[in-house]
Amino acid sequence: MNPSHLILLIVGLFVGVLCTLLTLNIVGAGKRYPVAVMTVLDANLDRLREDLLAERCDASRSMARLTRLQATSREIEPAFASLEAQSASFRELRLGFIRELDAAGANPAADCVTLNTQATAISQSCEACHVEYR
Numbered sequence: 001m002n003p004s005h006l007i008l009l010i011v012g013l014f015v016g017v018l019c020t021l022l023t024l025n026i027v028g029a030g031k032r033y034p035v036a037v038m039t040v041l042d043a044n045l046d047r048l049r050e051d052l053l054a055e056r057c058d059a060s061r062s063m064a065r066l067t068r069l070q071a072t073s074r075e076i077e078p079a080f081a082s083l084e085a086q087s088a089s090f091r092e093l094r095l096g097f098i099r100e101l102d103a104a105g106a107n108p109a110a111d112c113v114t115l116n117t118q119a120t121a122i123s124q125s126c127e128a129c130h131v132e133y134r
C-alpha cells in the first residue's frame with residue numbers, strides 16, 4: 001500500500017472515532033438533565049416510603065419531603081422541554097402530578113395512614129406518566 005494512503009486511512013479512522021464520541025456526548029448531555037430530575041424524584045419518594053416503614057409520620061417531616069418533591073416537580077417542564085412542546089397529554093400528566101403534590105402539601109400527613117394514602121397517590125401519578133412516556 002502507498003504510505004500516503006495508509007496515513008489517510010489512519011486520519012479517516014481517527015476523525016470517525018472523534019465524531020462518534022462527540023455525538024455520544026451530545027446525546028448523553030441531552031439525557032442528563034431529565035434523568036437527574038427523575039433520580040431526585042425517585043430518591044425523595046423512597047425517603048417517604050422509608051419514613052412509612054419506620055413509622056415516622058409527623059407533619060413537619062412529611063412537609064419536608066413534600067417540599068422537595070414539589071420543588072423537583074417544577075424541574076420536569078424545563079428538563080423535558082421537547083416532550084412538553086410536542087404533547088398536550090404529557091403536560092396534562094405533569095400538571096396532574098403537581099396537583100397531587102400540592103394537595104398533599106396543603107394538608108401534610110401527621111399520621112401514617114394519611115401519609116400512606118398520599119404516598120400511594122403520588123406514586124400512582126408517577127406511574128400514570130411512565131406508562132405512556134417512559
Ligand code: HEC
Nearest residue numbers: 034035038041042045090093094097125126129130133134
Ligand atoms: C409527566 C411525566 C412524568 C412524571 C409525573 C414522572 N416521570 Fe419519571 N420519567 C418520565 C419519563 C419521560 C422518563 C424517561 C426519561 C428518559 O429516559 O429520558 C422517566 C424516567 C424515570 C426514571 C428512570 C430514570 C433513569 O435512570 O433513566 C425514574 C427512576 C423515574 N422516572 C421516577 C419517577 C418518580 C419517582 C416519579 C414521581 C415521584 C416520576 N418519575 C414522575 C416521566 C415522568
